Amino acid sequence: MLKPNCCPIFKADNYIRTSASEISDKYGGRWGFNILIDSGRPDGVKNRKFLSTIEGLRTWLTCEENADLCVGRTDAFSDFIKTMHMAMNNDDPKFFERPATNEEIQDYLEIYSDDDLNSDGRVDEFEPFVCPAFRTCNVLTRLGQDGNGLLGTASLKRIFIKISNYLDRTLPPEYSYKITGHPRMVITSVDYIVGGQVQSLLLSLVAIGLMVFILFKNFKVALLSMIPMSVAVMFNFGLMGWLGINLDIATSIIAAITIGIGVDDTIHFLNTFRHCRQQVGDLDEAIQKTLESAGKAIIFTSLALIFGFSVMILSTFKPLVLFGILMDVTMAATTVGALLVLPSAIKFTKIRLAQKETEPVEIVIEPLTPIVVKKNG
Structure with a gap:
C-alpha cells in the first residue's frame, strides 16, 4: 500500500x-x-x-x-x-x-x-x-x-x-457534489508516480535490449540481458512490500538506478563470454573462464558501490537510510543476477556468442625486378 x-x-x-x-x-x-x-x-x-x-x-x-x-x-x-x-x-x-x-x-x-x-x-x-x-x-x-x-x-x-x-x-x-482536497491530490500524484515508474522501467528495459542487440547482433542475447536487471528490480519491490517501505519519489528512482548500473555488469559478462566461447569449444568451460575473469571485476565493482551507498545508512534522516539499504540490497541482487542467473540462462538456452572466424588472407609478395641503368659511352 x-x-x-x-x-x-x-x-x-x-x-x-x-x-x-x-x-x-x-x-x-x-x-x-x-x-x-x-x-x-x-x-x-x-x-x-x-x-x-x-x-x-x-x-x-x-x-x-x-x-x-x-x-x-x-x-x-x-x-x-x-x-x-x-x-x-x-x-x-x-x-x-x-x-x-x-x-x-x-x-x-x-x-x-x-x-x-x-x-x-x-x-x-x-x-x-x-x-x-x-x-x-x-x-x-x-x-x-x-x-x-x-x-x-x-x-x-x-x-x-x-x-x-x-x-x-x-x-x-x-443537488450536486464534488470531493476535493489534499488527499485527492495525493492520490493523483501517487497514480502519476506509479504510472511513470512502470513506463520508465519498460522503456529502460527496451532501450537496453536494443543496445545489446546492436552490440551483439543477436535477438536472444538482447532478451537474456534483461533477466539480471528484471530479477533485481522484482527483488527490490518485493523487499519493499515485505518490509512495509512506502513507494515515494525517493524510492521510485531506485529501480531506474538499478537498471542503469546492472546493465554494465551484464554487458561485461556477455562480452567476456563471447571471447571465451570463441577460444573454448565447451560451453561449461567457457562459462567457467568467464566467471574467473569477468566475475572478479563484477564482484569488486559491486562491492565498491555497496560500500559507497552504505554511507547513507549512517544518516539520521530515515529516507536516506532506507535509500541506502535498498540500494545495497539491489546492488547485491544485480550481482547475483549477472553471475548466477545469467550463466544459468545461457546454459539453458545454449546460446552461441562466438564471433565468426574470418578466413585467413594469403598475402603474396612477388620479388622485385632489378632495374639496370646503362651509362652512355
Whole structure:
C-alpha cells in the first residue's frame, strides 16, 4: 500500500512528529478533505432542507457503522446556524439544532451580517464554508488514522468511493457534489508516480535490449540481458512490500538506478563470454573462464558501490537510510543476477556468442625486378 505519510521519516521524539500527533488527537485528524455540496440555486444554502441534508451527511460520516471511513470530525456552515439558534435561546444546549423555519435562519444571518469586512456578501467567518452566492456549502472533513497508522492511497480511494455512493443515493436530484482536497491530490500524484515508474522501467528495459542487440547482433542475447536487471528490480519491490517501505519519489528512482548500473555488469559478462566461447569449444568451460575473469571485476565493482551507498545508512534522516539499504540490497541482487542467473540462462538456452572466424588472407609478395641503368659511352 502507498502511504503519503511524512511523519514516520522523523524520529519518534522529534517535535514535528509529536506536534502532529497532538493535533491529530485534539482536532480529530491532522489532514482532511472537502465535500462541496451545490444546492443548485443562489441562497440555497440558507434553506432548512439543504441544512438538513448537510447534517445527515455529517452524521453518517461520523457514526460507528462507518468507522472504516476514519472521519474524526466535520465542520460546516450549519454549525453557525445552530450556534446562533442556541444563543437566541439563552444558550440552552438543547437548542443547538436547526431552526424550525427558513425565516428564522434568514433573521439570524441578517443579525450577523455586520461582520463582513471585505464586503463580499458573507460574514468573514462563513468564507471557508459557503460561496459568496450562498449556493455551495463546503463540508470540512478531517481524517484520522486506521489500525496501521496514517491512511494509504488504497484506503483513501475506498473512502471516497463509499462517500460518493452514499451521496449518489441520498442527495436530491437538484443537488450536486464534488470531493476535493489534499488527499485527492495525493492520490493523483501517487497514480502519476506509479504510472511513470512502470513506463520508465519498460522503456529502460527496451532501450537496453536494443543496445545489446546492436552490440551483439543477436535477438536472444538482447532478451537474456534483461533477466539480471528484471530479477533485481522484482527483488527490490518485493523487499519493499515485505518490509512495509512506502513507494515515494525517493524510492521510485531506485529501480531506474538499478537498471542503469546492472546493465554494465551484464554487458561485461556477455562480452567476456563471447571471447571465451570463441577460444573454448565447451560451453561449461567457457562459462567457467568467464566467471574467473569477468566475475572478479563484477564482484569488486559491486562491492565498491555497496560500500559507497552504505554511507547513507549512517544518516539520521530515515529516507536516506532506507535509500541506502535498498540500494545495497539491489546492488547485491544485480550481482547475483549477472553471475548466477545469467550463466544459468545461457546454459539453458545454449546460446552461441562466438564471433565468426574470418578466413585467413594469403598475402603474396612477388620479388622485385632489378632495374639496370646503362651509362652512355
